[in-house]
Amino acid sequence: MTQAENLSQAFELGFTYTRSTGPVVGRFLSALRERRIFGIRASDGRVIVPPAEYDPDTAAALDEFVEVGQCGSIVSWCWVKQPRAAHPLQQPFAWAMIRLDGADVPMVHCVAAAAEEQLATGARVRVVWAEEPRGYITDIRCFELLGETVGETASPAGGSGAAGDLPTPGDVAAVTRIDAPIYLHYNFTAGAAPARFLTRIREGVLTGQRCPRCANVYIPPRGSCPACGVATDEEVVLPDKATVQSFTVVAIPIPNNPIKPPFVIANLVLDGANISFIHLMSECQNSEVHIGQRVQAVWKPEAQWTYAMDNIRYFRPIDEPDVPVERIGKLPITGWEG
Amino acid sequence: MKEIAVVAFSQSDCLAQAGAANEVELIMPQLQAVFGQVGLNNAQDVDFVCSGSCDYLQGAAFAFVAGVDALGAVPPIKESHVEMDAAWALYEAILKIRMGHAESALIYGFGKSSSGELPIVLSQQLDPYYLAPLWLDSVSLAAMQARLLLDRGLATERTMAEVVVRARRNAIGNPHAQVSGEFSLAELLAADTVVSPLRQSDCAPVADGAAAMIICSVEKAREWGVPYALLSGIDHRIETHNLGMRDLTDSVSTRQAATAAGAGRGPVEVAELYAPFSHQEIILTRALGLGNDTLVNPSGGVMAGNLMMASGLSRIGEVFRRIVSGDIARGLAHATAGPCLQHNLVAVLESA
Amino acid sequence: MAKLAAVVGIGQTHYKTRRVDVSIAGLVREAAVNALEDAGLGWDDIEAVIIGKAPDMFEGVVMPESYLTDALGCNGKPMLRVHTAGSVGGSTALVAASHVQSGMFKRVLTVTFEKQSESNAMWALSTPQPFSVHLNAGAGGYFAPIIREYMRRSGAPYDVGIRVAVKDRLNGARNPLAHLQLPNITAQEVEDSMMLWDPIRFLEACPSSDGACAMVIAAEELVSQSPRPPAWIRGVAMRSEPTMYAGREEVNPQAGRDCAADVYRQAGITDPRKQLDCAEVYVPFSWYEPMWLENLGFAAEGEGWRMTMSGATSLDEGGDIPWNCSGGVLSSNPIGASGMIRFAEAARQVRGDAGAHQVEGAKLALGHAYGGGAQFFAMWVVGAEKP
Structure with a gap:
């Protein structure tokens, strides 16, 4: 058997998806563009932000929008010391579950802060908007700390205004579609048998593998005879x-x-x-x-x-x-x- | 309803990086091992095959198709696949046996998560409009869950570290462990957090590898004349994807599954729990009402190495091993999927 | 022995190039709600949800069932996700049926979907990987050489595929849900359409669609709780073989033959052409009709094309065994759902609710799906009569 190299190569699995939002998600994203945040009322009266399309408990389709405040309290959080390349903030930051004023169900987003010590459960935060909101969840660039803390149970009344003036999907301005660039990075390893094959083809030699049971020769080899389900390792040099x-x-x-x-x-x-x-x-x-x-x-x-x-x-x-x-x-x- | 017997199980070593091995090469040794335990030649000798894997771990569509090359599927076989941990492939196989379309089944799961940045890959499992665009990684999500436990006094950094110390000590006896050994609490707690409040030691080491199992009807197990454990109950439940709507300090679906699987109908001597983060073992132990008379994760659990898409099946395999070796008469195994223990499976195994 | 089970509800979406009006959840939900309404049931009547789709790369959501729980009323229930490549729609129906046939569940919901417009099918089906030659040119590039070998062996004339392409689009025009609506399509038009992968022309290939399909499957004792006639599940079978192995019969795969033999045996079928009233068969490229006619035992080997050309499989021409009355995959192809649509359309025929594409008096029908390199097969036979 030839000595094989451990062949691996980085590759990107990437595509910019185009997502149609549907009416509920679209309304929420449309409102973000106006720097406003809307939740939706669940069957039991709780306000869910961002609005859920369907009630988690009853499976009912939800449609009663409620505007919520742009400040809220941290329900839970974690501190990311070394942000990953994909993360929205590249300085150390916090992820937090944030209950916005006027909402009952916390949402998850990031919180910018100078140091972990500034974070606390119950801390008050406020939305930091992107410079040019485009109808994406990232229009909320992050939250920032207000420097005050409330008890966890005290949920200040929010500006739960009526939703009558919400942008609707029929409006020219309504968001109905978003781009979702999803680019993931992998390191692909060829596999032992393919690596032996590739090592030889680099030398201009075509090398197959023979099944020890049925004696058929496979090229390129993948390490098994698919018919017999047994490992192959006898190498056979083939002409071109x-x-x-x-x-x-x-x-x-x-x-x-x-x-x-x-x-x-x-x-x-x-x-x-x-x-x-x-x-x-x-x-x-x-x-x-x-x-x-x-x-x-x-x-x-x-x-x-x-x-x-x-x-x-x-x-x-x-x-x-x-x-x-x-x-x-x-x-x-x-x-x-x- | 037809009684199900577990007759064979094998898993690979947990490796941080399985090097050159591709899917087929990861799977094949485990298949050979389980065939050997029962005295079978290949997948032709069972009536059904079901596997679990996830395309996005390796970043290749149809990653599971290559797995068929390890089976010897000529002539063609009855075969299926779930895009889930192989514990759910086991569930599908049980349905097949109970409906009378199979007497025996091979189940396997595999993953090579070292190919990608797993916590980021898993961020794309989240709501595609509200969460995935933030690239909210799986470790950070777990860290927020841990904080809720700490804030409510349901765990401390010390009790979390105790989970790790015990797991790593238990893993000394586990030949497949990626991490094992004697560690002191002080040593673990002295380390800095990575995503506060989680330390690296609170996060199960992610492993490449595969696991395989053979199950059959009790009649078939007797015919084969091999030792077996009865799979007396199995159930799984999912919860809402909306993290804010769940009480993340509890695992309602685990409790529902355990009740439906009949976990409470007898003593639970051993519980193998799929807890990829130390605090999740605390949540699961509480949700299942396990007391001091239950040995939790004697294998070290996934703290010894987390074989993505196979760890759930491995938990069941670990309990099976302890039953057929005569160490225990009854045990519980758990598998999980989705962010922050969203989806949970509980299986109860008993000596024959 | 398998417990008796029947389809008591069927729901589909309209199939379109782009469903821009819904989210992914909204698409899946639409089919599920339609199935529940058809079955006269609510979310609480469902004990488990079985979901299927093709590779996650189509929508770029990893294991999306996790996100779809709320839309499908799954909370507190078992949910299972199946993925068996192109056959997944059929496999998912079979896994759902096994929940009931095992006696472990009384009533389940099963849903399959694909929202292909979120990405590009050519890309999602063959994502690039290092060290490999990127020549497969999509599914057509893989299947065209196999079709060519069929033509060589059987001596079939060049226009058999054209005939199928026209027939299935005329059927699709009878089905208001079908993606392609081409009521005036002609053989000349198909022949003149661009040759994509010789011998496959543009109009001989399936479209790329958004859509979802759902069914409610119930145990015998609950069947009468739903108002519409049930479609009794008379046989279920799946088979797999490796993509490539020495001596593999690619034109007439053994896995397909074995799977058909298994499902016929369960349903008591010895002569499928005579005993079945119609069939919904996965034909993504027109030539696969004659090929599958032979593989599934409707025609002798080498004779499938004659059967197609005789009009035997045509609904319009009053053929004795109409195939793909719904328009088939050639008219609508949301990949993850395509197999289930075949299974559901077979059930619609025996329930007598197929509308303008109904085969009069249909009592027994075959649903078929295949995937991968024509290596994964899933089939069921459904009947109007309780077995």
């Missing part, structure tokens, strides 16, 4: 000639992929292998590609070889007789003589 098992001509562009359509992707089986993989075909007339066709790898220049299957730029047809369908996937390592 293959047979077309099937193919498609792709006419639509692949997002973030430089290959321009139309192009052929084919299910190819290397000589000596018993499983196909997908790769590009080129140097061919798309209309002449066919099942059973013989092809060979066209490699990138050696200087560009890396830990990737695309060290093979593509496969191109070669002048060998077609393989009958019943022999595809069953050729010996020595290849096909016709």
Whole structure:
């Protein structure tokens, strides 16, 4: 068995989602843009902020909006000494459950403070608005301490004004949609068997693995024979000639992929292998590609070889007789003589 | 209703970073281990397979599909998957046996959370309009929960540290533990907090790995002639996602599940609780009404290593092991999911 | 022995490219409320909720069931989340049914959804990973070579897929919930539509939809509490096989054949074409109709395309075994829900409430879903008659 490197590589899983808000969330976000905060009255009369669409106890749809105050009291909190890159504040800060004046149910948001010692359960806080509210929960940039504390049970009456002048979704200004950029960072590890494969392909060698039970050869190997469910570790070096098992001509562009359509992707089986993989075909007339066709790898220049299957730029047809369908996937390592 | 027997269990070592191993490579040794315990060859020898995992841990859609490559699923098998801890995969498997569509089942869970920044990944489990955009991480949420306990006098930093000291001591006997050993209270309390009031030691070390279990009808267990534990009750309940609407110092859903699972119908000698934070063990112990006659987390619990998507199944496995070894006659296992113990499962196991 | 269970309520949303008027919870809720209303029940009548969807990357919410508890009245109840790739809608229905068939629950709600407009299906289904070649070009890129191999083997003419594409869209035009409403679609139009992944043309592929589907499943003793006729669950089956293995039959997967044989055995079906009145089968690319006709035993191997071309599966042409009267996946495709829509539409047929796409007098119907690389299968047979 070849010595494998522990191959890992950072990657970003990211997309900017577009969320439609629906009427309840939309109303709340619309009000934020006016620097106002609205809650919703639950079936038991409690005011929930931010407004819940459905009552947690009765499952009833809720629709009675209530304006609440912009100050509140801390119900619970924690102090983040080392903010994470994704956090809304990059100085040490607190997360807190905050019961806004006029609300019954606390909401969670961040509190800016100079030091942990300034935080306390019951401490009074006030909204700090973003400079330009856009209809996002982050329009509340954070809360700040008012420097006073109240007993936990004392919930000062809030400015629970009527909700009659709330922006409605029908208004031009109403928020109905938000963007949600979610970009997560991972370190992908190739797996032991794939790492061995990638280590060899970096040297321009195609290496499959043979199942100890059924003797079929898999490339690229994943560490098991999926049919038998047993680990594979016997390595088999394979040639770079293959047979077309099937193919498609792709006419639509692949997002973030430089290959321009139309192009052929084919299910190819290397000589000596018993499983196909997908790769590009080129140097061919798309209309002449066919099942059973013989092809060979066209490699990138050696200087560009890396830990990737695309060290093979593509496969191109070669002048060998077609393989009958019943022999595809069953050729010996020595290849096909016709 | 058909009685369920647990006949085999195995879990991997808890590793902070499983290195090169991919999903298949994490799962396969555990499957081989449980097959070996019963004398089976592969998944063909059971009637149903169910797994638990989460795509976002590894950051790949369909992460679970690769798991099928570890099973030997040719010819095709009856197989399903939950995007949950594998304790819930076990639940699905029990339904299959009770409806008469299987006599036996293989259950496994796996995760490689070291690939990503787990507390931040889990922030995206929260309400997508009000909370997820704040990137409110799972450790901070737990820290606010802990503060509520401290403020109400239901825990102290000392009682939280005591949970950790005991867990790490118990973990000395756990060959799969990632963290174990004798630690003094003073030593733990001397450390600074990371997200106050939580210290690093209050947070279970997150681990890569996998766990597997085989269950079957009691008749099948007798046929196989293997030692087994009866799974005499199992239930799970979820609570509102709205943290402000919950009493975070209690776990109502754990109590509901325990009642429905019949936990109170006999003594609970051992309780394996899935408490990823020290204060959550205090909450769960109270919610379940466990007293001094119950040994809590003799394995060290997840303080010895938290195998995301498999730790719940592992708790059940730990109780199973103690029953078949004859150490105890009856025990309780608990699994949790969601922020701040939102969703809880309780299983009761008894000697046959 | 499995306890008797029946579908007593069905609820769906309209399927659309973008449901801009609702949140994710609002979408799921709409289907659930419709199902409860159909069943004449309230939230308190439900003992457990079983939810399913395809990868979380579609909406970018990790294990979103945690956030959906309030919308689905779950608090204090068991909630289970299923994910079996594209077959998930069917698998979720089966897991829900097993709650009742096991005798552990009397009545459960099951909901599946996808709000695909929040992201992009091509991206969400094949998120980039290091060390791999990014060539799969979405689901079409994967399935097109398999379809090509079917065409080679069977000698089917090029226009079989076109025929299916037209038929399912005409059916969709009878279904007010269907996403694509193309009552005037012609074969020429399909043939002239852009070739995406040869041999799959644009109009031979499914759309990308927002939508949700829900059902209430009840134990025998509670069935009469709901006002509408029940759809009795007569057989349930699931099968899986690995994505790739040496010698795998990709055109006619063994997992599909085995799954069908299992579900037919339970329902007492020996000749599916004769005994079933209609079928709702997961056909996201038109050519999968003839392929699944063979895989599911409605036609002999190599003969599925002849059956399609004969009009046997057409509702409009009065075929003896109409397939996808609702318009199928080719007319509406919120991926996580697509399988459950097949299961629910099969139930609607035997309840006699399928409206303009009703097969007259339908008594026995098949619901089918598949996923992954055509490797995960879920099926049920529902009937008007109590078994």
